[in-house]
Amino acid sequence: MIRVSDGKIGGREFFAIIYSMMAIRITNSTPNLLLDSGITAAWMMPLLSAAFLLGPLLLLLPLLKKHNIGLVDLLYKLTGNAFGRLITLALFVAIFSSTSLNGRNYADIVTTMYYPETSVLLIMVVLILGASFYIAHRGLEAVSRTALLVVPVFMLTSVFLIISVASQLNYYYVFPIAGSGAGTILKDSVAYSAFYGDIILIGILYAYVRSHGAFRKAALWGLWVPAFKMAVFLAVYVMMFDYPAVQNIAFPYHHLTRMAMIGTVANHVEAVFLALWFIGASLHFAIYLYLSAFLLGKVINYREFEYLILPLAGIAVVLGMIPDNHLQGEQWRKLLLEVSSGLFLLLPVLLWVLDRFRKKAKP
Amino acid sequence: MRRIGWKLGIVLAALFLSGCGERLELEMQAFVVAIGLDKAEKENLIEVTFQISNPQVNTSQAAEAQKEPPADIVTITAPDLLSAKEMAQSSLPRKITFSHLETILIGEELARDKLFKHIIGSAIIDPEMRREAMMIVTKEPAKDFIKNNNPTMETRPHKYYEFIRQNWKHTGYVPLSNLNTFYQRTDHELFLAVYATAQRDPEEHENDDTYLAGQVPQSSGDPVQMMGSAILRNGQMIGTLDGEETRLSQLLRRKNLIEAMTASFPDPANEEYRISVVFNRSENSKIRVNTDRSPAKVEVMVPMKMRINSNLSLEDYTRNEERQKRLVKAVEERLEKKSDELVMKLQEEYGGEPFVWYAATRKNFWTMKQFEDYGWSEHFTEADVDIDFEIEIESFGEQIRPPSLKQGGK
Numbered sequence: 181m182i183r184v185s186d187g188k189i190g191g192r193e194f195f196a197i198i199y200s201m202m203a204i205r206i207t208n209s210t211p212n213l214l215l216d217s218g219i220t221a222a223w224m225m226p227l228l229s230a231a232f233l234l235g236p237l238l239l240l241l242p243l244l245k246k247h248n249i250g251l252v253d254l255l256y257k258l259t260g261n262a263f264g265r266l267i268t269l270a271l272f273v274a275i276f277s278s279t280s281l282n283g284r285n286y287a288d289i290v291t292t293m294y295y296p297e298t299s300v301l302l303i304m305v306v307l308i309l310g311a312s313f314y315i316a317h318r319g320l321e322a323v324s325r326t327a328l329l330v331v332p333v334f335m336l337t338s339v340f341l342i343i344s345v346a347s348q349l350n351y352y353y354v355f356p357i358a359g360s361g362a363g364t365i366l367k368d369s370v371a372y373s374a375f376y377g378d379i380i381l382i383g384i385l386y387a388y389v390r391s392h393g394a395f396r397k398a399a400l401w402g403l404w405v406p407a408f409k410m411a412v413f414l415a416v417y418v419m420m421f422d423y424p425a426v427q428n429i430a431f432p433y434h435h436l437t438r439m440a441m442i443g444t445v446a447n448h449v450e451a452v453f454l455a456l457w458f459i460g461a462s463l464h465f466a467i468y469l470y471l472s473a474f475l476l477g478k479v480i481n482y483r484e485f486e487y488l489i490l491p492l493a494g495i496a497v498v499l500g501m502i503p504d505n506h507l508q509g510e511q512w513r514k515l516l517l518e519v520s521s522g523l524f525l526l527l528p529v530l531l532w533v534l535d536r537f538r539k540k541a542k543p
Numbered sequence: 544m545r546r547i548g549w550k551l552g553i554v555l556a557a558l559f560l561s562g563c564g565e566r567l568e569l570e571m572q573a574f575v576v577a578i579g580l581d582k583a584e585k586e587n588l589i590e591v592t593f594q595i596s597n598p599q600v601n602t603s604q605a606a607e608a609q610k611e612p613p614a615d616i617v618t619i620t621a622p623d624l625l626s627a628k629e630m631a632q633s634s635l636p637r638k639i640t641f642s643h644l645e646t647i648l649i650g651e652e653l654a655r656d657k658l659f660k661h662i663i664g665s666a667i668i669d670p671e672m673r674r675e676a677m678m679i680v681t682k683e684p685a686k687d688f689i690k691n692n693n694p695t696m697e698t699r700p701h702k703y704y705e706f707i708r709q710n711w712k713h714t715g716y717v718p719l720s721n722l723n724t725f726y727q728r729t730d731h732e733l734f735l736a737v738y739a740t741a742q743r744d745p746e747e748h749e750n751d752d753t754y755l756a757g758q759v760p761q762s763s764g765d766p767v768q769m770m771g772s773a774i775l776r777n778g779q780m781i782g783t784l785d786g787e788e789t790r791l792s793q794l795l796r797r798k799n800l801i802e803a804m805t806a807s808f809p810d811p812a813n814e815e816y817r818i819s820v821v822f823n824r825s826e827n828s829k830i831r832v833n834t835d836r837s838p839a840k841v842e843v844m845v846p847m848k849m850r851i852n853s854n855l856s857l858e859d860y861t862r863n864e865e866r867q868k869r870l871v872k873a874v875e876e877r878l879e880k881k882s883d884e885l886v887m888k889l890q891e892e893y894g895g896e897p898f899v900w901y902a903a904t905r906k907n908f909w910t911m912k913q914f915e916d917y918g919w920s921e922h923f924t925e926a927d928v929d930i931d932f933e934i935e936i937e938s939f940g941e942q943i944r945p946p947s948l949k950q951g952g953k
Contacts, residue, residue: 219911292670295565302564310557348723350798352902361910422727422902423911439675439723448642 189324191394194385196327198402200463201378203334205406206413207433207457208285209510210375213517214414215427217368221359223415226376228369230407233376236528237399240383243528243535245392251383252478258534265479267527272475274374274520275381276492279468280499281513283308286461288506293434294454304497308469311462313493316470319486320388323466330459337456338409342416344440344449349419370525374517375410377524379403384474433457469493573637574598576614576701579685580662581650583620589653589662591627592618592686593639596701613698618686624666641671646704647678647722648685649736651773651780660778667726674723677708680773680780682740682757691741692767707769711737715790715801716752716770718897725775731920733889733897735772735792738783742766751807751819752786776895788885794845795882795898795930799824805852811873812866813856820874821850823937830903834917838925841900845930848937849874857945867936875932882930890924 189197214222240251247254256264287303295303315323359365379399389395417432420439429435437450472492477485503512579592595615617634621627628639647666653659666672681688697703711717718735728734740757747760755771772789774782784792793801807819826846833840849871851860860866889896901919908914 220905296670297565306561350899350902352797352899352906355902355905356908356911356914357906358909359911361912421723425723425726425729428726435674438673441675 188388188390189321190390191398193324193328194382194389194394194398195402195405196331197324197385197467198379198382198398199331199406200327200334200460201382201467202376202402202406203409204457204460204464205375206410207431207460208282208289209431209506209513210410211414211417211432212427212430213372213510213514214368215417215432217360217372218365218414219359219427220354220356220418220423221365222418223354223411224359224365225369225372226407226410226414228366229373230376230403232370232373232525233379233403236525237379237403239532240380240528241396241399243531244383244386244395246535248387248392250385250387251381252475253387254383254531258531258538268475269479270523271381271384272472272479274377274516274523275468275475276472276496277499277516278513278520279308279465279472280496281503281516282468283465283496284500284503285506285513286465287500289431289434290458293431301497301501304500307458307462308465308497308500309493312465312469313490315462315466316473316489316493317486320385320470323463323470327463327467330456330463333456334460337453338413341437341440341453342412344442345416345420345436348439349416350422351419353419353422354415371518371521374521374524376403376407377520380524380528381471384471465496469496472496567638567640569598571637573615573635573639574643574701575639575641576643576704577646577648577689578624578644579618579648579650579681579689580624580653580659581684581686582653582656582658585620587658588620588622589624589627589658590618590620590684590686591624591631592616592648592689593627593631594689594700595635595637595639596643596699614700616686616689623662624672625669641669641673643701644671644673644676645701645708647676648688648739649678649680650684650686650688651680651682652684654680654736654773654775654780657779659780663722663725663778667722672722674721674726676722677704677737678720678722678725679737679739679769682738683742688739688741688767692765694765694767711769712800712802713804715793715804716786718772718789718793719800720772728897729778731776731895732899732901733893733895734775735784735789735897736775736780737769738771738773739767739769741768743768749817750787751805752790755783755785774893774897776893781893784885787881788888791878791882791885792897794824794847794878795828795843797827797830797899797903799828807853808874808877810854810856810858811869812858812860816856818851818855818870819853821852823848823850830898830900832900832904832907834904834907834922837922838927839904839922841923841926841928843898843928843930844933845878846933847935849934850938850940851936852940854940854945857948859944861939861942861944871934871936875934878932878934879930882932883928886928886930890926894924895920896923 214225218225243254247257249257252268255267259267283304286307287300290303291298291300315326379402382399386395417426417436420436421429421432426432437453440449442449469489469492473485473488476488476492477483482488573595575593576596577594581590583590595617597611597613597615617631619627619630621630631639694703697706711719717737720734720736725734738756742757743766744757745760746754746758748754756768759768759770761768771783771785773780774784790804793799803821803823805819805821807817810816810818824847829844831842854860858866860870904919905914908917
């Protein structure tokens with residue numbers, strides 16, 4: 181077993197990692213996907229997605245405890261070498277393509293909203309090859325400590341942002357309560373549950389977490405806290421911009437920070453949010469790069485997987501530059517989401533069934 | 544040591560040089576504080592007026608710029624705002640930026656034109672445009688308004704607009720209308736924009752708030768008056784509301800943005816005189832829309848608090864509960880009557896409502912599609928509207944009873 185660093189990580193650090201993987205999704209174009217399908221009821225969808233994922237997560241937790249190995253090793257053990265390798269490859273493709281597509285999305289936000297004259301390539305290079313690679317390169321312990329350091333700040337600033345726009349909100353705008361209808365909402369919540377699928381994926385780090393109790397607690401909190409944050413922000417977007425205008429805004433979070441005001445004097449506070457958001461984004465991609473490298477290392481049986489982070493970061497930048505604009509990437513992203521939602525929802529069920537079956541077969 | 548120094552150099556360079564990427568020096572920027580949009584003579588072209596603030600005036604650097612005016616005004620004829628921004632650059636050495644743009648003025652002629660919704664709809668696509676900018680419709684072309692607006696005390700134009708906006712919250716004569724609310728009400732809902740003019744055309748009314756901009760009897764000072772509102776429907780101006788109607792239309796919303804307002808009423812104790820009161824609102828109005836019946840029924844309850852800070856008739860209100868009750872009843876009845884008239888006018892002439900009642904109506908529906916199929920704006924034109932003001936007297940000012948001048952005169 182490869183030891184990334186000397187010590188294992190604790191529950192709080194692990195929660196911080198999960199939080200920085202998932203919570204930042206409120207700031208990219210994820211809300212646009214949800215608002216398009218849920219309209220005024222989009223805020224329910226993250227909660228429903230999280231509820232759908234809770235079942236698979238609760239199936240996975242005892243399995244991890246029983247075998248006391250990470251998700252990838254569990255896959256190899258239960259599904260056999262070839263199948264395990266294939267599923268690990270699928271996981272790698274899901275997470276790595278989302279890294280590069282999302283990376284492009286973030287670069288587009290920066291060029292559209294803040295730095296119109298900087299090239300997308302430069303921002304991709306600085307964000308992924310620069311900041312994120314550097315953080316990921318330091319190893320899991322450094323990543324988790326960084327996360328623990330900044331996550332409380334993100335949580336506080338989110339609350340602060342909502343307070344500073346509260347006076348401009350009208351809660352009537354979230355009606356009609358069912359938005360596009362209960363059927364559509366349920367269906368799309370399943371399809372988009374990959375937004376919280378990370379909670380299954382981080383099972384691969386099981387062996388690095390100090391105890392099962394810490395893992396379980398962090399995973400459960402890491403599922404509902406980001407989902408709840410997403411729900412609150414989606415509701416705030418609707419209450420701020422109202423339907424149908426909210427569906428037309430490309431990056432609602434960044435418009436929200438522009439609308440935020442502290443008293444009457446400071447009404448250009450978006451720079452503060454931009455700086456913090458950029459730190460959050462680098463951390464987010466650092467974790468994704470690290471996990472991609474970890475999975476790829478398992479697939480190709482390369483133990484020193486940390487050497488893979490740099491080439492992967494480079495490939496992520498190159499792949500991210502392929503779409504001409506961020507809306508072209510959006511279609512790919514939607515497809516990727518639906519496929520990986522299925523993967524994350526069904527994988528724990530498959531493992532659980534296999535575990536049962538083997539126990540009976542081997543008396 | 545040498546190797547560390549090299550790494551340190553990179554880190555420091557990244558730290559200090561990264562800001563150079565898209566740097567913009569303060570003195571290289573032209574801060575637009577107000578934009579005026581007008582119809583040009585040629586079809587489908589607009590005249591865009593930029594009011595550019597001079598950041599050196601009235602600051603510690605003023606000594607260096609003593610002869611510079613506080614603002615520069617440039618008018619450009621162009622197909623849209625974005626190209627006008629670029630074309631203005633042909634005469635301006637500084638780079639135009641909208642980051643402090645707070646006010647968009649629209650000439651009434653353009654606002655009434657079909658072209659307007661295309662202009663304003665495409666303006667927001669520019670990421671530099673901020674959704675909190677205020678929208679003002681001017682009676683004359685916006686470029687004349689900007690030119691004629693010469694406030695004596697607020698020489699710096701951004702302060703002028705900022706202060707005047709603060710002021711609106713305490714009068715309610717004009718709606719608080721920013722671009723964000725404009726884009727919220729792009730369907731059949733009515734959007735109210737501030738109505739302003741720099742041309743005086745004074746009239747004298749008995750009521751203190753039934754004026755439209757320009758009519759307020761004022762004889763000196765800055766010619767600009769902002770009063771009443773322009774009604775926009777589907778991004779096109781279709782009419783105006785005077786100060787009183789604008790106030791009422793804000794009171795009838797669930798969430799009132801007016802902090803306080805003063806209005807005068809005929810005194811029930813002595814019809815010869817009027818009594819001026821200050822209204823405060825602490826609670827939200829209650830709006831109930833019944834869409835199950837046809838025609839739909841709207842019930843609105845507006846709670847308000849009233850302070851009697853002026854009393855022309857010098858009748859004693861403070862110790863006479865009977866009179867207080869009569870006053871409250873008279874005020875309530877008058878407000879209800881005026882509101883009914885306003886609703887009637889909107890139903891018949893404009894076929895929509897600016898009261899955000901559509902949001903309350905949405906509560907009655909399960910899905911957005913059902914609400915859209917219902918067609919609120921058509922149902923509103925026939926709806927029964929029941930408006931109820933509930934007023935409490937909060938204070939009587941700083942006199943226990945009016946000065947006893949009246950008795951002395953007898």
